[in-house]
Amino acid sequence: MALFDSLIDDIASRFGLGPTATPLVRETLKLILGSPDGLNGFIGRLTAAGLGSVVQSWLGATDAAPLSTQQMETAFGPSLLSGIADRLSLNSSIVTTAIGYALPRVIGLLTPGGVAPSVLPADVTNFLQSGVEAATAALAPAASTPSAPEAPRGSVFPLILGAAALIGGVSYFLAQGEKPAGPAPTATVAEAPAAAVSGATAPVQALPAQLSIADDGRHIVYSGAVHDAAARTTIIDALKAVFGAKRLQGDIAVDANRGPAPWADSLRKALEGLKALGIRTAGAQLFFEGPAITVGGTSPDETQTKISGALRNALGGGFSIGGFADKIADTVSGANAKVALALGALKSDFKAEELVDLLNKAIINFHTAESAVPKDTEALLKSAAEWIKKLPADIKLEISGHTDNVGDAHANQALSQRRADSIRSFLASAGVKRTAIQAKGYGDTKPVASNDTPEGRFQNRRIEYHVVK
Secondary structure (H helix, E strand, C coil), rough: CCCCCCHHHHHHHHHHCCCHHHHHHHHHHHHHHHCCCCCHHHHHHHCCCCCCHHHHHEEECCCCCCCCHHHHHHHHHHHHHHHHHHHHHCCCHHHHHHHHHHHHHHHHHHHHHCEEEECCHHHHHHHHHHHHHHHHHHHCCCCCCCCCCCCCCCCCCCHHHHHHHHHHHHHHHHCCCCCCCCCCCCCCCCCCCHHHHHHCCCCCCEECCCCEEEECCEEEEEEEEEEHHHHHHHHHHHHHHHHHHHHHEEEEEEEECCCCCCCCCHHHHHHHHHHHHCCCCCCEEEEECEEEEEEEEECCCHHHHHHHHHHHHHHHCCEEEEHHHHHHHHHHHHHHHHHHHHHHCCCCCCCHHHHHHHHHCCCCCCCCCCCCCCCHHHHHHHHHHHCCCCCCCCCEEEEECCCCCCCCHHHHHHHHEEEEHHHHHHHHHCCCCCCHEEEEEEEEECCCCCCCHCCCCCCCCCCEEECCC
């Protein structure tokens, strides 16, 4: 059996990915081996993200705990993970979860006995090469063409050579694996980026250019990182021209590992457009990351919507622009899809705490001021009901409703009670005994995040489950 076969079967079943599990494991392997300095560089990256002891525990392990979504996004950034999801045509949330599960196991397979081999096993090189062959077949012309002394732009030759360099280079970096915390070798895989394996034009390890601009009412606080000094100067000059140098606080780093900032040249025009339209930016925050622009902060939702629209008009196509509200649907569907998959994987001897932990990861996004169960969560709740019915008779669950702090506290408490009652009634209609579930509304008294941001308020508007014996 090939080295990764069991892992591929596990991921295909666990996450419902079918044949897509194979390219997902290959992307995971490239993520590890394609880092500058190979395995050492990858370990260094996770160590810098505060996961040093975690990744050390993976060496030689076969059943290490997976990385959480937050740990994945801290270590790699949402843009890199979204790029993998786009290449695989999968939901970004599913990819993040699946790779978080695969990473420890791939590293465990690469380091039998807790030590990296001096040469890559044939299974690894064959697995990488099979991906190159698939990409080559996809890119090759239908009819043969005469050979030329120099490969034209877009030909498959750089693809093959880049993959060969990656495979050869990785053997060297794995040879250093006996000292994962030691100094990095002088050569790097960056000279032949892992992206060549998949046919991408940019190195896998390249990070997107970033810029954050926040208007606190008195100052414009900005930060970020771009590829070169010219982009940095262009951005800072734009901020000075629009807001005045005296209001600015912050700086922008120059990082050669960053990709281009496609919004830099148009930033001044976009910000001047907001002022021309009379849109007040106090309390707003703009976050630019590659071609994605997010509008957030403490400004009213309607103001954020106006800002998003104005930026679309000023910057034109090629950008993904939206406020936090635009992301809610994806957030809800992604979270609930993961919960549905996890429920299907519960074992027959599951504990009540396991079930509650899963249910608390689901998101029930009620309409504003309403308590009716949203249609898009009914299927998930019906599945939850089937598992709740299997709990021992002496186990009871509390369904607790919570709100943010917007509005009257008494009204919030009443709304949270109605929402908890609504979930209890739905579960009862799906066959759960009413005596096994109770409902209680807590209003805005138990926040789990700050109510000063849309993101925090969204987290506070929630349904929770607790075991009551």
